[in-house]
Amino acid sequence: MSDILLGRLDASALPWHELAIAKTGLEVISGIVGLTAALLAVLGALLVAAALTWWRLWGPLWRDWLTSLDHKKIGIMYVVLAFVMLARAVSEAGVMRLQQALGLGGGGIVTPDHFGQLFSTHGTIMIFFVAMPFITGLINYVMPLQIGARDVSFPLLNSVSLGLTAAGAALMMVSLVLQPFSTGGWSGYPPFTEAAFNPGAGPDYWIWAVTLSSLGSTLTGINFTVTLYKERCEGMHLMRMPMFCWTSLCTAILMIFAMPPLTVATGLLALDRYLGFHIFTNDGGGNMMMFANLFWLFGHPEVYILILPAFGVWNEVFSTFSGKGLFGYRALVMATMCIAILSFTVWVHHFFTMGQSADLNAIFGIATMAIGIPTGVKIYDWMLTMYKGRVRISVPMVYGIGFLFLFVLGGTTGVILANPSIDYQVHNTLFLVAHFHNMVIPGTLFGMIAGYTLWFPKAFGFRLNDRWGYRAAGLWIAGFLLAFFPLYILGLMGMPRRMVAYFEGAWLPWTLIALTGGALIGLALLCLAVQLTVSLRDRAALAVPVGDPWDGRSLEWALPAPVPAWNFPVLPVVEGRDSFMELKKNGDHLDRPRDGFADILLPRPSMVGPVIGAAGLVAGFALTWHIWWLTVLTLAVIVGAMVARGFVRDTEYTVPAAEVEARWNAWRALADASPRIRRRDEQRPANRGHAFPAAQEGEA
Amino acid sequence: MNRRHPGLNLGEAHDSANDDAEKEVFGFWVFMMSDAILFGLLFATYVVLQGNLNGGPGPAELFEMPSVLIQTVLLLTSSLTAGLAQLAMKHELGTRRIVLWLLISLGLGLAFLTMEMRDFLTMTSKGGVPQASGFLSAFFALVPLHGLHVAATCLWLLALLGQIARYGTDDATKTAMLRLGILWHFLDVVWIGIFTIVYVGGLA
Numbered sequence: 055m056s057d058i059l060l061g062r063l064d065a066s067a068l069p070w071h072e073l074a075i076a077k078t079g080l081e082v083i084s085g086i087v088g089l090t091a092a093l094l095a096v097l098g099a100l101l102v103a104a105a106l107t108w109w110r111l112w113g114p115l116w117r118d119w120l121t122s123l124d125h126k127k128i129g130i131m132y133v134v135l136a137f138v139m140l141a142r143a144v145s146e147a148g149v150m151r152l153q154q155a156l157g158l159g160g161g162g163i164v165t166p167d168h169f170g171q172l173f174s175t176h177g178t179i180m181i182f183f184v185a186m187p188f189i190t191g192l193i194n195y196v197m198p199l200q201i202g203a204r205d206v207s208f209p210l211l212n213s214v215s216l217g218l219t220a221a222g223a224a225l226m227m228v229s230l231v232l233q234p235f236s237t238g239g240w241s242g243y244p245p246f247t248e249a250a251f252n253p254g255a256g257p258d259y260w261i262w263a264v265t266l267s268s269l270g271s272t273l274t275g276i277n278f279t280v281t282l283y284k285e286r287c288e289g290m291h292l293m294r295m296p297m298f299c300w301t302s303l304c305t306a307i308l309m310i311f312a313m314p315p316l317t318v319a320t321g322l323l324a325l326d327r328y329l330g331f332h333i334f335t336n337d338g339g340g341n342m343m344m345f346a347n348l349f350w351l352f353g354h355p356e357v358y359i360l361i362l363p364a365f366g367v368w369n370e371v372f373s374t375f376s377g378k379g380l381f382g383y384r385a386l387v388m389a390t391m392c393i394a395i396l397s398f399t400v401w402v403h404h405f406f407t408m409g410q411s412a413d414l415n416a417i418f419g420i421a422t423m424a425i426g427i428p429t430g431v432k433i434y435d436w437m438l439t440m441y442k443g444r445v446r447i448s449v450p451m452v453y454g455i456g457f458l459f460l461f462v463l464g465g466t467t468g469v470i471l472a473n474p475s476i477d478y479q480v481h482n483t484l485f486l487v488a489h490f491h492n493m494v495i496p497g498t499l500f501g502m503i504a505g506y507t508l509w510f511p512k513a514f515g516f517r518l519n520d521r522w523g524y525r526a527a528g529l530w531i532a533g534f535l536l537a538f539f540p541l542y543i544l545g546l547m548g549m550p551r552r553m554v555a556y557f558e559g560a561w562l563p564w565t566l567i568a569l570t571g572g573a574l575i576g577l578a579l580l581c582l583a584v585q586l587t588v589s590l591r592d593r594a595a596l597a598v599p600v601g602d603p604w605d606g607r608s609l610e611w612a613l614p615a616p617v618p619a620w621n622f623p624v625l626p627v628v629e630g631r632d633s634f635m636e637l638k639k640n641g642d643h644l645d646r647p648r649d650g651f652a653d654i655l656l657p658r659p660s661m662v663g664p665v666i667g668a669a670g671l672v673a674g675f676a677l678t679w680h681i682w683w684l685t686v687l688t689l690a691v692i693v694g695a696m697v698a699r700g701f702v703r704d705t706e707y708t709v710p711a712a713e714v715e716a717r718w719n720a721w722r723a724l725a726d727a728s729p730r731i732r733r734r735d736e737q738r739p740a741n742r743g744h745a746f747p748a749a750q751e752g753e754a
Numbered sequence: 755m756n757r758r759h760p761g762l763n764l765g766e767a768h769d770s771a772n773d774d775a776e777k778e779v780f781g782f783w784v785f786m787m788s789d790a791i792l793f794g795l796l797f798a799t800y801v802v803l804q805g806n807l808n809g810g811p812g813p814a815e816l817f818e819m820p821s822v823l824i825q826t827v828l829l830l831t832s833s834l835t836a837g838l839a840q841l842a843m844k845h846e847l848g849t850r851r852i853v854l855w856l857l858i859s860l861g862l863g864l865a866f867l868t869m870e871m872r873d874f875l876t877m878t879s880k881g882g883v884p885q886a887s888g889f890l891s892a893f894f895a896l897v898p899l900h901g902l903h904v905a906a907t908c909l910w911l912l913a914l915l916g917q918i919a920r921y922g923t924d925d926a927t928k929t930a931m932l933r934l935g936i937l938w939h940f941l942d943v944v945w946i947g948i949f950t951i952v953y954v955g956g957l958a
Binding site: 207208272275276277279280283284285310311313314315317318321322325326329330331332333337338339340341344348351693697700701703 | 776777780781784785787788789791792795796799802803806807808884885886887888889891892894895909913914916917920921924926930
């Protein structure tokens with residue numbers, strides 16, 4: 055049946071196929087929902103392409119962004135990717151909430167199969183293509199600036215990582231048009247995802263999208279680790295690094311060790327599906343428990359990969375907006391490291407119910423509860439950071455305070471779930487769904503949005519509109535509460551997760567409340583879009599070119615906004631923690647370099663990253679649809695690109711000292727001309743990014 | 755602070771090259787760590803599944819120790835010659851000497867791959883195909899992946915020889931040779947694991 059040219063790709067993959075073969079009313083509606091989603095994806099892509107053509111931006115996009123090896127631009131592209139994918143995954147969540155609100159007695163708006171695809175894409179996207187790119191983007195942008203570096207250690211590898219991650223995300227988008235996607239959930243458990251039960255393209259889309267992302271993240275982990283160990287400026291001892299860098303380091307180390315298990319799991323599942331191996335099959339001597347172990351050996355550290363950078367953002371937020379240094383820096387470092395190590399000792403709690411001995415469950419249950427200790431240390435440290443500080447309720451602080459309350463609640467339900475005997479009762483129910491959303495939304499997602507609000511002025515030179523920021527934050531918190539707290543109750547009432555329809559009337563009120571919450575979250579997302587638009591319009595009034603709008607403490611705030619390509623005119627020398635705050639207390643900014651300016655070498659743009667990304671996307675697509683010639687071709691392109699790159703010697707360009715000096719002088723003149731702003735004027739147009747140290751406000 | 759990389763002479767006036775070598779080699783070690791996890795998990799999978807013969811042929815029918823022993827000798831010798839290439843580089847014995855040792859290592863690597871392919875073919879002719887059982891699936895997930903690594907390393911070595919032909923032994927080819935050496939020795943270590951756990955363990 056397999057076509058040489060197109061593999062097994064045929065008309066049944068087209069987005070109107072579900073509609074064309076629909077027999078019942080439900081199938082017709084479900085088909086319309088699917089077709090609309092596909093049309094939205096195509097329309098979105100066409101609109102972007104048209105805009106790029108209209109404003110003649112293809113050239114700049116390619117030259118200044120896609121081929122750029124500048125860690126700041128790569129970071130921004132990661133965050134853009136995360137936001138685009140967030141919009142899709144939140145929409146899918148909305149459809150699922152609607153379905154469960156309408157699903158009493160059967161019916162609703164999507165078929166069970168379609169519902170399965172929805173929760174699979176929602177989970178896969180949120181983890182791999184929202185949370186991961188978001189944390190990677192923020193670390194990419196901020197971490198090298200905080201440690202006083204020119205760039206990451208391997209700028210080209212950074213671009214390749216972005217290419218691979220974007221390829222995975224693009225494959226997810228393709229699966230919306232050339233259907234279907236997997237119905238096996240974000241964890242893709244066999245034997246359900248084996249060829250025997252799921253012969254179609256769905257699980258293959260999942261395998262290759264996840265594998266691309268996993269490879270990209272492994273390389274990112276290596277890159278960040280080496281950067282943090284080798285690129286710190288003089289005097290930046292490990293124990294002087296801002297906490298965000300510590301959490302980045304732990305996340306990077308987790309990526310190095312936790313992503314390979316995922317690659318092994320998806321790779322072996324692919325061998326089962328493509329070549330008839332018996333690794334995870336029911337028959338032939340396979341053992342699906344191996345998949346559960348491998349997947350969660352990745353999956354559990356993964357949740358700490360996601361939460362630790364958010365903890366890093368919270369450290370910056372609480373100390374910056376309390377006008378105080380962090381309370382218990384050393385304890386926070388220790389707690390972060392403890393969490394990183396403990397994260398590898400708990401994976402079995404994801405399958406307490408799979409029949410291993412009670413003793414083993416007890417060990418993993420206790421280990422799981424133990425993670426609550428270092429996390430609790432952090433919570434106390436953050437509260438004590440605010441204690442006796444001059445707390446400003448800025449937008450990131452609203453998210454932060456919401457986070458403190460909600461995350462503690464979510465952690466508490468985690469400790470409940472860590473008890474195997476209780477877990478047996480609520481396993482696979484909405485209680486679990488409520489728990490992990492309670493961790494990742496207030497923890498990771500709020501953290502990421504707070505970080506985006508905090509560092510946006512650094513990246514683009516103007517602040518984000520505060521009014522819309524507060525609205526979004528309020529809606530996120532209220533929406534989260536309404537959407538997910540009912541799920542705890544539903545879980546305790548016995549409602550299984552991933553349920554398309556049910557016959558228990560008592561569940562209905564709670565699913566309706568959850569739907570309301572979903573709508574509020576949709577509005578929150580809309581507010582973020584409005585905020586960006588409004589801020590772009592008012593960027594002159596919101597401009598903070600001097601670069602320190604929040605009276606920041608670490609080195610990135612000592613630079614102009616936006617930061618020049620070379621970051622620091624000369625690499626800084628630091629003498630303590632909160633290095634920029636110390637400088638500010640004594641005088642003003644980083645002074646004119648004592649030995650004058652020098653030429654700076656920067657990495658030349660390279661097309662290797664986008665080429666490998668594009669080839670990776672096509673390879674994933676070709677493998678999914680069994681188009682073998684294309685698979686071979688694209689793999690050859692990837693190998694060829696790597697070999698060819700080895701022959702390139704001219705990989706850097708020089709920025710002349712005169713240019714660096716001119717930029718520095720212009721910025722310095724601007725700073726001298728801008729008033730130093732006290733914190734009470736922080737949100738007014740007078741704030742040009744020249745801060746009066748909050749610590750001295752009492753004295754002056 | 756001494757940032758010189760041990761084992762590599764890049765000259766006194768080569769600060770930036772030394773710094774690059776430092777971080778590239780360190781980064782490569784970190785990459786090896788993640789690759790070690792990959793192989794470690796495949797070993798674990800093999801150990802879990804090795805008893806699941808599913809009525810198919812087992813190690814005693816399929817493994818040929820003499821051939822495996824020869825492969826082991828070939829691969830370990832190639833590690834020695836790859837090391838001699840590095841020493842030739844360190845002691846500046848000239849590009850010809852380096853290339854010679856690299857070519858010998860390449861030859862030994864290719865001979866290993868040929869022997870391994872022949873073994874796989876013998877196994878399949880006796881019904882030892884990956885589809886036959888969990889044991890064979892795990893075997894064919896682990897051992898050929900090592901072979902694939904060796905093949906990729908050989909390809910890299912060829913590309914490196916091309917670079918040496920084009921640029922001579924410049925800083926970039928020198929640090930590349932250091933990294934290649936790390937990978938080459940790493941694959942030996944993995945093979946010793948395969949030899950012990952899969953072959954000796956399987957027949958014991």
